[in-house]
Amino acid sequence: MSSLKGWQDLPLATTVPASTSEAVQTGQWRSMRPIWDEKECIHCLQCWIQCPDKSIKANADGKVTGVDYFYCKGCGICAAVCPKKAIEMRPESEFIEQ
Amino acid sequence: MPRKDITSGNWAVAEAMRQINPDVVAAYPITPSTDIPMRFSEFVADGLVDTNLVTVESEHSAISACVAASVSGARVMTASSANGVALMHEIFPIAASYRAPIVFGLVNRSLGAPINIHCDHGDSMAERDSGWIHIYCEDGQEVYDTTIMAVRIAEQKDVLLPIFVCQDGFITSHCFEPIEFMDDDVVRKFIGERDPLFPLLDVDNPVAYGSLVLTDYYFEIKRQQVEAMKHVEKAYLDVAAEFAKITGRNYPLVDKYRTEDADYIMVIMSSAAGASKETVDRLREKGHKVGCLRIRLFRPFPAKVIVDALKGAKAIAVCDRAASLGAPAPLFTEIKGALYDAGIHIPANTYVYGLGGRDFFPHNAEEAFMDLINKKMSPEERYLGLRE
Numbered sequence: 001m002s003s004l005k006g007w008q009d010l011p012l013a014t015t016v017p018a019s020t021s022e023a024v025q026t027g028q029w030r031s032m033r034p035i036w037d038e039k040e041c042i043h044c045l046q047c048w049i050q051c052p053d054k055s056i057k058a059n060a061d062g063k064v065t066g067v068d069y070f071y072c073k074g075c076g077i078c079a080a081v082c083p084k085k086a087i088e089m090r091p092e093s094e095f096i097e098q
Numbered sequence: 099m100p101r102k103d104i105t106s107g108n109w110a111v112a113e114a115m116r117q118i119n120p121d122v123v124a125a126y127p128i129t130p131s132t133d134i135p136m137r138f139s140e141f142v143a144d145g146l147v148d149t150n151l152v153t154v155e156s157e158h159s160a161i162s163a164c165v166a167a168s169v170s171g172a173r174v175m176t177a178s179s180a181n182g183v184a185l186m187h188e189i190f191p192i193a194a195s196y197r198a199p200i201v202f203g204l205v206n207r208s209l210g211a212p213i214n215i216h217c218d219h220g221d222s223m224a225e226r227d228s229g230w231i232h233i234y235c236e237d238g239q240e241v242y243d244t245t246i247m248a249v250r251i252a253e254q255k256d257v258l259l260p261i262f263v264c265q266d267g268f269i270t271s272h273c274f275e276p277i278e279f280m281d282d283d284v285v286r287k288f289i290g291e292r293d294p295l296f297p298l299l300d301v302d303n304p305v306a307y308g309s310l311v312l313t314d315y316y317f318e319i320k321r322q323q324v325e326a327m328k329h330v331e332k333a334y335l336d337v338a339a340e341f342a343k344i345t346g347r348n349y350p351l352v353d354k355y356r357t358e359d360a361d362y363i364m365v366i367m368s369s370a371a372g373a374s375k376e377t378v379d380r381l382r383e384k385g386h387k388v389g390c391l392r393i394r395l396f397r398p399f400p401a402k403v404i405v406d407a408l409k410g411a412k413a414i415a416v417c418d419r420a421a422s423l424g425a426p427a428p429l430f431t432e433i434k435g436a437l438y439d440a441g442i443h444i445p446a447n448t449y450v451y452g453l454g455g456r457d458f459f460p461h462n463a464e465e466a467f468m469d470l471i472n473k474k475m476s477p478e479e480r481y482l483g484l485r486e
């Protein structure tokens with residue numbers, strides 16, 4: 001509790017700075033991680049369109065470049081919609097650093 | 099030059115609104131406050147104000163629109179009564195915690211049922227814990243003057259709270275009496291421009307209002323509102339002093355009428371103070387040392403000045419135009435608490451009067467004063483003007 005602010009240090013009027021959700025690492029919620037296979041990808045952008053968290057990264061040429069793991073919650077929609085099965089969902093436990 | 103006109107309490111509010119020229123008025127009509135938005139809508143139609151008048155489908159929407167406009171940075175006013183006020187209830191604490199300095203013409207009327215359009219204070223007393231400033235006015239002049247002062251008090255940076263300017267339904271709102279109006283430019287200079295703290299329209303400094311907080315921060319935000327209330331008395335006194343310099347009209351926190359040497363004091367609010375003061379004069383002529391203390395500022399409750407005014411009395415009669423069913427009446431409870439905190443034990447009678455607009459006559463006031471003079475004191479609630 002000690003990290004919480006007292007009433008005199010809080011902004012007034014219930015206000016908080018806007019756009020603070022950009023700083024929230026929703027990727028921490030993820031239990032399954034999408035692994036993108038660049039060699040299989042045909043850049044149809046179905047995953048980019050369907051991702052609810054704007055976590056599929058694409059460049060100005062319309063090419064998929066990877067996954068933004070800071071925000072990706074691991075819902076698996078990208079893997080489900082991929083016509084080439086170029087995205088595989090794998091458990092986060094495989095990526096725990098020893 | 100200030101001008102005098104014969105007008106009503108409601109029209110006086112509307113005239114103040116015309117002079118204040120608020121950015122937004124969102125209102126829904128309800129008797130007896132209907133005259134306020136109705137008259138003001140004529141000013142809008144005639145192009146006399148720049149106000150965006152938002153005509154909504156309910157009081158709940160009216161106050162919701164007011165809150166949104168106020169936190170956007172607009173100067174906002176509205177009016178309502180009774181069940182309209184009750185329908186707004188959900189939004190009142192939100193307005194207060196968003197620190198939205200809305201100025202509200204509250205025309206006191208009984209809450210149904212039974213349905214009744216006449217005055218008592220049950221509607222505003224039900225909002226006494228909603229976080230708004232409450233000022234109760236005795237007559238139309240005071241309503242006009244207070245509406246203008248309210249803009250400044252509410253918008254003061256260390257206050258930033260919404261404010262009810264209460265007047266008695268029909269008695270004050272519809273009776274025509276001479277009222278002195280200030281010049282438009284004097285009013286506009288007095289109120290100045292609103293300088294909002296966190297306007298939503300300031301896109302360079304974006305904020306969010308009313309985010310979810312749970313056990314972590316709710317308590318702290320309420321504590322901030324407690325602090326804001328502590329600044330109201332000083333803000334009020336500063337604004338009232340400046341107002342008095344311009345108009346010559348003084349509005350202290352409480353109106354002390356012949357209380358200085360009084361043995362017996364009646365404590366009362368709003369228009370009924372007239373009958374009380376009249377009775378004070380009559381009883382003084384008969385040699386009774388009586389006085390009347392009218393409470394103007396009710397939230398925050400100015401306990402210290404009230405105790406100072408009452409501490410020399412032998413007995414007091416507290417008159418409430420509202421009942422707290424199953425408990426002592428609201429004003430009486432506050433007065434008792436203030437005296438207790440000051441360590442003063444004055445015998446006090448509690449009277450409820452005027453519910454549903456029942457007239458309060460000088461003989462009703464005399465009945466209460468004579469109880470004090472004849473030492474007929476008891477803690478039981480008494481009723482003035484009620485048929486047993």
